[in-house]
Amino acid sequence: MGLKLNIGSGFKRYEGFVNIDSDPLVKPDHVIELDDVNIKLPFDDNSVSEIKAEHILEHIGEGFIPLIVELYRVAEEGCVLDITVPHHLHEVYYGDPTHKRPITVNVMYHFDKKHCDHRLKTWNSESGLANKLGIDWEIIHFEYEFDPFYLPMLEDFFKRKEEGKVSPEEDFAIQRLMREATNVAQNTKIKMMANKE
Numbered sequence: 001m002g003l004k005l006n007i008g009s010g011f012k013r014y015e016g017f018v019n020i021d022s023d024p025l026v027k028p029d030h031v032i033e034l035d036d037v038n039i040k041l042p043f044d045d046n047s048v049s050e051i052k053a054e055h056i057l058e059h060i061g062e063g064f065i066p067l068i069v070e071l072y073r074v075a076e077e078g079c080v081l082d083i084t085v086p087h088h089l090h091e092v093y094y095g096d097p098t099h100k101r102p103i104t105v106n107v108m109y110h111f112d113k114k115h116c117d118h119r120l121k122t123w124n125s126e127s128g129l130a131n132k133l134g135i136d137w138e139i140i141h142f143e144y145e146f147d148p149f150y151l152p153m154l155e156d157f158f159k160r161k162e163e164g165k166v167s168p169e170e171d172f173a174i175q176r177l178m179r180e181a182t183n184v185a186q187n188t189k190i191k192m193m194a195n196k197e
Contacts, residue, residue, distance in 0.1 A: 002049035002076045008034060008056025017052060035063035035100075043074040046196070051075070054084045058093065061100040065133070068111055072135040075194035081137060083108070083192070087144060087185040108190055111137040137192040144185035154184075 006012065009019035010026050021028040022035075030042060034056065051071055060067055071081060086093035088102030101107075109115045110129040113136035120128055130136055146154050157174055160166050178184055 002047050002079070003043060003074075004050040004052075005043075005048055005074075006052045006054075007071075008053065008059065010055075012054060014052060017050075033063075034067055035060045037063050037066050039063060039066050039070050041070055041074050045073055046076045048074045049076055049079050051079065051081045053081060055086065057083060057103045058085050058099045058101060064101060065129075068137070069133055069135055072111075072133075072137060072194060075196070077194060077196040079194040080140075081192040081194070083188075083190040085188050085190075087188050089182045089184070090147065090186050091183055092186060103190075104188065105139065105142045105190060108137070108139060108192065111135055111192070112139050113195065114138060136195040138195050139190060140193045141189075141191040143189050145187040145189065147183050147186045150184050 004014075004017040005020060006014055006017040007020045009017075009021045009028050010023075013019065018030065019026075019028040020030045020032050020034070020041075022031065022033045024031050032039070032041065048071075057064070057067075075081070083103070085103040086096075086099070088094075088104055093099055093102060111133070113130040116128045116130045154174070157166065157170070161171065
């Protein structure tokens with residue numbers, strides 16, 4: 001079992017994880033500027049089995065792609081990158097002046113080789129970023145954490161939908177709400193797995 005990293009740790013601590021942050025005041029194990037376009041983590045290739053990235057990727061500007069590539073370098077086969085970011089349509093995201101980019105599932109699909117290959121084959125219009133960078137972070141799961149204001153309504157909706165008690169019109173209305181309204185989803189959670197074989 002390889003190392004476990006908690007990048008952009010702040011004051012959050014998880015047992016067995018090495019903490020990395022740019023702020024020495026939070027006393028991380030390693031003080032590293034994660035937004036450095038020339039980032040080089042002090043870990044060997046294929047030495048990390050799990051990475052937590054909780055509320056950090058939205059703070060990364062020009063160093064975003066270099067960081068994703070560097071995390072892939074240190075990741076071993078099957079390493080899980082566990083991401084939590086504020087949903088791009090929630091005031092938690094756009095109300096923080098230190099946020100530099102929205103992180104969405106679609107953004108992260110650009111680092112998933114299977115997705116890039118499918119888009120290239122189907123539409124001949126994908127950047128193929130995973131292929132260009134020589135990385136493959138496969139998205140294995142994503143979900144949303146809902147704002148407490150909407151949570152009771154959505155929990156009721158999902159329960160009734162599972163029971164087959166939702167009309168097509170109501171289903172469409174909820175889908176439209178999720179796509180167009182602000183503050184419905186508060187966080188986006190994405191799990192990605194390093195494919196190296």
